[in-house]
Each structure stands twice: as structure tokens, then as C-alpha cells.
Amino acid sequence: MKELQERILREGKNLGNGILKVDGFVNHQVDPMLMDACGKEFAKRFAALGATKVLTAEISGIAPAVSTALHLGLPVVYARKHKPITMPDQVLLTLAPSHTKGRTVELIVSPEFLGGGEKVLIIDDFLASGQTILGLVRLTEAAGSKVIGIGALIEKTFEGGREALKPMGVPIESLARICAMEDDKITFCD
Amino acid sequence: MKELQERILREGKNLGNGILKVDGFVNHQVDPMLMDACGKEFAKRFAALGATKVLTAEISGIAPAVSTALHLGLPVVYARKHKPITMPDQVLLTLAPSHTKGRTVELIVSPEFLGGGEKVLIIDDFLASGQTILGLVRLTEAAGSKVIGIGALIEKTFEGGREALKPMGVPIESLARICAMEDDKITFCD
Numbered sequence: 358m359k360e361l362q363e364r365i366l367r368e369g370k371n372l373g374n375g376i377l378k379v380d381g382f383v384n385h386q387v388d389p390m391l392m393d394a395c396g397k398e399f400a401k402r403f404a405a406l407g408a409t410k411v412l413t414a415e416i417s418g419i420a421p422a423v424s425t426a427l428h429l430g431l432p433v434v435y436a437r438k439h440k441p442i443t444m445p446d447q448v449l450l451t452l453a454p455s456h457t458k459g460r461t462v463e464l465i466v467s468p469e470f471l472g473g474g475e476k477v478l479i480i481d482d483f484l485a486s487g488q489t490i491l492g493l494v495r496l497t498e499a500a501g502s503k504v505i506g507i508g509a510l511i512e513k514t515f516e517g518g519r520e521a522l523k524p525m526g527v528p529i530e531s532l533a534r535i536c537a538m539e540d541d542k543i544t545f546c547d
Numbered sequence: 548m549k550e551l552q553e554r555i556l557r558e559g560k561n562l563g564n565g566i567l568k569v570d571g572f573v574n575h576q577v578d579p580m581l582m583d584a585c586g587k588e589f590a591k592r593f594a595a596l597g598a599t600k601v602l603t604a605e606i607s608g609i610a611p612a613v614s615t616a617l618h619l620g621l622p623v624v625y626a627r628k629h630k631p632i633t634m635p636d637q638v639l640l641t642l643a644p645s646h647t648k649g650r651t652v653e654l655i656v657s658p659e660f661l662g663g664g665e666k667v668l669i670i671d672d673f674l675a676s677g678q679t680i681l682g683l684v685r686l687t688e689a690a691g692s693k694v695i696g697i698g699a700l701i702e703k704t705f706e707g708g709r710e711a712l713k714p715m716g717v718p719i720e721s722l723a724r725i726c727a728m729e730d731d732k733i734t735f736c737d
């Protein structure tokens with residue numbers, strides 16, 4: 358998506374170690390107009406799949422997932438990283454290593470809001486190693502539901518996430534695919 | 548706002564100790580259509596104030612704040628509770644006691660995205676004791692900016708937040724004002 362790519366070129370910063378800082382419009386400050394446009398684009402790309410629920414992980418996945426869900430007219434569930442007191446004792450929980458956090462995080466979903474028989478569209482901010490998204494896939498399958506599509510705002514193709522997810526055989530869409538980050542140069546695949 | 552009040556009556560659960568569970572449409576599963584309607588309502592109520600930025604706290608404030616910011620055409624910043632590696636060493640940080648978490652949490656904003664001279668509209672999911680919002684006010688003032696309005700989806704008037712914020716002399720708007728929660732009965736003020 359041209360609008361997102363241009364914004365990354367203008368404001369994104371390569372911090373080294375494969376970390377792309379997009380705090381000015383995705384991860385700390387959010388540009389709601391850009392998120393709305395991204396959500397609309399995801400909704401268009403996944404419209405034909407008949408999703409019944411959007412799933413993401415807190416925190417940075419929330420804005421693009423809510424926007425996508427709005428354009429699809431669906432509820433969205435965000436997996437929590439800490440179990441809040443409002444959640445029942447019995448939950449779905451999986452562990453996912455986080456590269457940017459340098460540790461393993463918990464991903465927790467309440468069975469109240471992710472049950473069986475759902476067709477789940479996963480939306481997240483980044484597709485890098487794919488570990489967070491694989492965690493969301495495990496939660497979906499543990500709930501007795503099926504992932505029908507995966508969307509990420511920004512993909513770093515050199516971290517292998519797409520290859521890790523490919524065996525699932527579902528459409529994987531990213532709106533900005535980065536093939537290389539060297540010093541101050543960010544190179545998109547297309 | 549009638550739509551939100553009806554949803555609270557239908558799906559909200561009083562867990563005791565003043566804790567209202569709205570995990571089905573605000574805090575874990577989000578109803579994006581309802582959030583959009585709430586954002587539109589906040590935008591209408593605060594339109595005349597000339598805000599330049601929306602500020603909220605992760606995690607549950609993000610959805611209503613992004614939606615409000617979209618309808619106002621403004622960027623939104625969400626205060627982080629843990630400093631991510633993408634944030635500079637020098638940050639704005641304050642502490643706020645969290646009733647639902649039973650401990651004090653950090654609220655962190657990067658000076659890159661909250662500087663001086665901004666007219667800040669604070670949006671959050673709950674106005675209860677007002678402690679989180681007061682933390683966001685301190686961050687705004689430390690940045691050299693001014694809070695010009697405060698909005699919350701749900702206010703629990705019996706926890707004193709409005710009284711704590713009143714001395715600031717800015718408009719405080721909530722879309723559902725709860726005056727009492729007794730067993731299964733939730734009573735709105737209006």
C-alpha cells in the first residue's frame with residue numbers, strides 16, 4: 358500500500374538488529390486516518406473469505422485490527438499479555454517469544470470470546486519471525502476455530518515469518534513488505 | 548449515550564468491589580461499530596475546543612481514543628506502561644495507582660510525540676477514581692502542553708474521579724454514567 362510505504366520511508370527508523378521504529382504512526386503515536394485506510398484495504402483483500410471474528414494481540418495490533426474489523430462489520434478480540442481480574446480462571450494461554458521484547462510473552466484469550474466454529478482473521482502490526490501470529494493461531498485452534506487469513510501492516514521478509522506460516526495454506530497479506538534494512542536505507546520488495 | 552448504556556445493561560457484569568466487567572465490547576473483545584459511534588459522539592462534544600492531539604493510556608483506552616481521533620482528524624498518543632526499546636532514554640514518566648490491577652503502574656510518553664504547545668484531549672475507557680487520567684494530565688503538563696478536555700466511555704460516579712478532576716476547569720464528558728452497582732443491578736445517573 359503506497360500510503361503506508363511512503364510513511365515508512367519518511368518517518369521509519371532502522372534501529373539495528375532488524376528493529377524498525379514506527380512509533381510516530383503505529384506503535385506509540387497512531388495516525389488514525391492511516392489506520393483507517395489500512396483497515397479498509399485489509400477488509401477489501403479479505404472480504405471474500407467470510408471471516409466471523411478478527412483476532413490480534415495487544416498492544417500495537419489493536420489499532421489496525423479494530424479498523425479492519427470495523428470495515429468488515431465484525432467483532433475483534435485482542436489477546437492479553439497479562440490476565441486481568443475480569444477474566445475467568447479457565448483461559449486459553451500460549452507462549453510466544455518476542456524479538457523486540459527480548460523475552461517470551463504470554464498470549465491469553467478468554468473462551469467467552471473465542472469459542473468453536475469461528476472463522477478467524479488475524480491482523481497484527483508486524484509480520485517478522487511470525488512467532489506472535491503463530492501463537493494466535495494456536496489459541497484459535499485450541500478454541501476449536503479456524504484461521505482463514507493473516508494480515509500485517511508491515512512485513513520484514515528477511516525474518517522468515519511468511520515461510521513459518523505458509524504451511525497453513527491461508528492467504529497472508531501485508532501492506533508494506535520490507536526486503537532489506539541497511540543503515541538508513543529501507544528497501545521494499547515491490 | 549443510549550447505545551452504550553443499553554449494551555452495558557445487556558452485557559456488563561458487576562464483579563463486586565466496584566469492578567464492572569465489559570470484556571465483551573470494550574476490554575478484551577471490542578465492538579468496533581460501537582467504538583466508532585462513541586468516537587463520533589466524543590468528536591461532536593469536543594469539536595469546539597480545538598484539540599491538537601488525543602492522549603490515552605494503553606491498553607483499553609486505545610480503541611475509543613483512536614476512534615475519537617479519527618473523527619476529529621487528529622493524531623493519538625497512547626501512554627505506554629512499559630518502556631519499549633524503540634523509545635529514547637529520556638522519557639516523560641509518572642506513576643498511577645490502578646484499582647483493577649491492585650498496584651501502581653507507570654505511564655510513559657516519549658517527548659518525541661508529546662511536546663509543548665499542544666491542546667490535549669484525554670480519552671479513556673473508564674473514569675473511576677480518576678488516577679489514570681490524572682497521570683495523563685501530569686504527563687501533558689510536564690511536556691509543556693495543556694489538557695483541554697477529558698472523555699471517558701464509562702464513568703462510575705461513586706468513585707470520585709469527577710471531583711478529583713474538576714479543579715482543572717475543563718469539560719469532562721462520559722457516555723454512560725453509572726451511579727450505583729448493587730448485585731446484578733447497574734443504575735445510570737440519567
